[in-house]
Amino acid sequence: MxxxxxxxxxxxxxxxxxxxTPIPLDHTDPYTLLIAVLLSAQSTDAKVNQITPLLFERASTPWQMVRLSVDEIREIIKPVGLSPMKSKGIYKLSHILIDKYNGKVPESFEALEELPAVGHKTASVVMSQAFGVPAFxxxxxxxxxxxxxxxxxxxxxxxxxxxxxxxxxxxxxxxxxxxxxxxxxxxxxxxxxxxxxxxxxxxxxxxxxxxxxxxxxxxx
Known part of the structure; x- marks a missing residue:
């Protein structure tokens, strides 16, 4: 062959x-997808889907997220692992989205990969699943x-x-x-x-x- x-x-x-092919991570918009994908690093989609409802009940937008402290975010997301790094990343990138993009998730690989705790794979998932841009x-x-x-x-x-x-x-x-x-x-x-x-x-x-x-x- x-x-x-x-x-x-x-x-x-x-x-x-x-x-x-339903998207494995539960989300409602590009921002919640971005956060869910970030949380999935070295974790499982099933575990992330258990935790994100608790997080998004408190904060499902960048403006709501920055009202939480890094410690509050870390306490919620602790079960998915790497919570110290992930909580700082979520807090910082939410600030950047507000300051630089009016609270919206940017629709480019370059801009996404500049965000804290967002690597190429995370950016690729968001580009493909949130915006329909071809990625692998x-x-x-x-x-x-x-x-x-x-x-x-x-x-x-x-x-x-x-x-x-x-x-x-x-x-x-x-x-x-x-x-x-x-x-x-x-x-x-x-x-x-x-x-x-x-x-x-x-x-x-x-x-x-x-x-x-x-x-x-x-x-x-």
């Missing part, structure tokens, strides 16, 4: 499995599957993103990155991985990955 055929197989398979945010699931599927070298997420953007049609990026995440969680997790269930990897996967899986399963 050529790489082009593999890409087509992935697209068709994921479209059949996940014709609809790479999380651990996408990084893992692009390697397992022999579509990227697995060196780092920067290279994985470049490969994904090069291989997949731009008009499919926003939906496809979510489809791959859903597939990774359901069919090809990092732990408890069952190759019998993971039909895409069985069909197009890297031979060394499949051999390593079989070796661990048989103990030989």
């Amino acid at each position: 050529t790489k082009a055929e593999k890409v087509e197989f992935v697209i068709n398979s994921l479209e059949e499995l996940y014709p609809k 945010p790479v999380d651990t699931h996408i990084h893992r599957l692009m390697y397992r599927w022999n579509l990227s070298s697995g060196k780092n997420v920067v290279q994985t993103e470049k490969d994904a953007k090069r291989l997949f049609p731009k008009e499919k990026w926003n939906k496809l990155h979510l489809q791959i995440i859903y597939y990774g969680r359901e069919y090809s997790p990092a732990r408890g991985w069952d190759l019998e269930k993971d039909f895409i990897t069985r069909e197009i996967g890297r031979k060394s990955v499949i051999k390593e899986y079989e070796k661990k399963k048989t103990g030989k």
Whole structure:
């Protein structure tokens, strides 16, 4: 199977499995999405979705957020982890949004990545999911599957993103990155991985990955 055929197989398979791709993080507008994505760093969407209602009940706009102290924000978001850094970032970026953007989330990668605690992945998620701008945010699931599927070298997420953007049609990026995440969680997790269930990897996967899986399963 050529790489082009593999890409087509992935697209068709994921479209059949996940014709609809709801955004995993609960939010109501670009600002609440930005905060939710920031909170999701080294946490899970499920945990973030438990915490954001508590935070947004107190502050769902930049103006409301800056009325809270950093300590108050940190106390609310503590269960998601990295709360000292995240609380400072949320407080500072809310001030910047008010002072520089009239309280609105800017619609550019450059402006978003200049905000405290906002990296390239967070900016990419916001641009794609809030504003519909083509982007391919790479999380651990996408990084893992692009390697397992022999579509990227697995060196780092920067290279994985470049490969994904090069291989997949731009008009499919926003939906496809979510489809791959859903597939990774359901069919090809990092732990408890069952190759019998993971039909895409069985069909197009890297031979060394499949051999390593079989070796661990048989103990030989």
